[in-house]
Amino acid sequence: MALYSKEFEVKARDFDSAGEVSSNLRAILKQLSLAPDIVRRSCIVCYEAEMNIIIHSYGGTIKIEIFEDRIRIIAEDTGPGIEDIELAMKEGYSTAPEEIREMGFGAGMGLPNIKANSDFMDIKSSKDGTVVVAEILF
């Protein structure tokens, strides 16, 4: 069981709040004596997961779970889901609409970045929504 967990709500298209969960996570992690690299990678994973919910879903939650030896980030949303996960994992592949790309988001790096910065990653997606689980080991 997680020693600590906290859940954050993420609203669809709420770009004003973009990065807030990851800022919160940074504040939590700096109170633990973790290696700087663990903090950095966890924040990146959290940020990208948060942005994915904002850009692609109808809204969802990010749950942070901290264990003795790892951090688990669970991003769960309701939404259209990911049609082709393998394709979505490719760098630069994006299904973000034009208006979001114009804002500088949706460059197709979200899932690849989560993968690159975590030690374990799992995606389950259906047409009702998506669950991304990523873990960073201490």
Place this chain on the structure above:
Amino acid sequence: MTYFHSVTLDKDRCRGCTNCIKRCPTEAIRVREGKARIINERCIDCGECIRVCPYHAKLAVTDSLEIMKNFRYKIALPAPSLYGQFKDLSINQILSALLDIGFDEVFEVAYAAEIVSKFTREALQKGNLKRPVISSACPAVVRLIQIRFPSLIDHLLNICSPMDTAAIIAKKQAVKKTGLKEEEIGVFFISPCAAKVTSIRNPVGLEKSKIDGAFSMKEIYGKILEKAKTTVVRDLRKATMIGVGWANSGGEAFGTFTENSIYVDGIHNVIDVLEEIELGKLSDLDFFEGLACIGGCIGGPLTVENPFVAKNRIRKLAESLPKREQPPVDEDLVSFEEVKWIKKIEKSEVMKLDKDISKALEMMKEIDRTHKTLPGLDCGSCGSPSCRALAEDIVKGCATENDCIFILKDKIKALAEELNDLAGKKPPVIK
């Protein structure tokens, strides 16, 4: 030994208001027993509290000019920002006036800044530093990174600031020139800020700073004005456009000659951009200059002139000087090896709850639970900067729930209601 830092409190002036606690970027101030209290280890000397205090109760401790007496040969190291403080004085007038104050020599930090710019360009070209390379010239930003962004320590430009570089060269040259021993030569920085004063006592990247004291720009300002009236102006200026430009934010970034560089001033703005850098969003950037004060060093809390006026003066001064890319090589200046950091920069763990992670997480849960019971107004009346910070203080045992005036008020109300209830109760023997 407690950590020395320059920003301190004048207890007599402090009224215990909450202006400073709310502006502090590292939540290093609490109000207790009616007075602000600085948590030394957390203070990064950015000077925000000095600027924001309406009662001028926050001070930057600097050295007294008296300490010059302890040295046989005295060298002034004026920060580039000094040049922006005077309405009608040329750089040579300012430097000549400094000699008249009692210094035997002046060595311009702006001149050393040009050398640092040159080394920075070389280091950027070598390309073995993590991108973006982060300027290490502002000690408040360096300390902020140690405390809040330890993963960016490896991005810091690992060479001495212009101030320390100037001290290394000035001392070396003076030993040669005078034949005196190093300890007989006093090198004094004329500082625009508290953070520089701290960094002399607690140097970053160096074992020991070559600087023997720091004088406040405010303190020396009047003396320069006075002496400038009668001084015989000598041709002392060696610094050119790039070096003088360092006084303003963007000056250092300009000196790197890289297109992909940004400069950010104001500590809260710097924090925002550092967050983005930590998230890897600015990986295409080569150089990041972050300065704690708005406008850069001319906005330092120990300066005299309005920073926007000073900024324009520096710009005009810099533009009137030649743009020299290579500092002269004929002089015995300094090698890259001499200014390279020799000490590893450590992360600071002042925010840590406990070194045992399970215990820290237990405390975190308790903080979350306590936080939920607080009103969420972040009013600061409890003396902690936010409800979250009060929750932390309660869990750490340095505050109580009753410090929250709203909780206290609710408790008093409940108590009053109970009193009222009890008062209305009749003993059974009374009809």
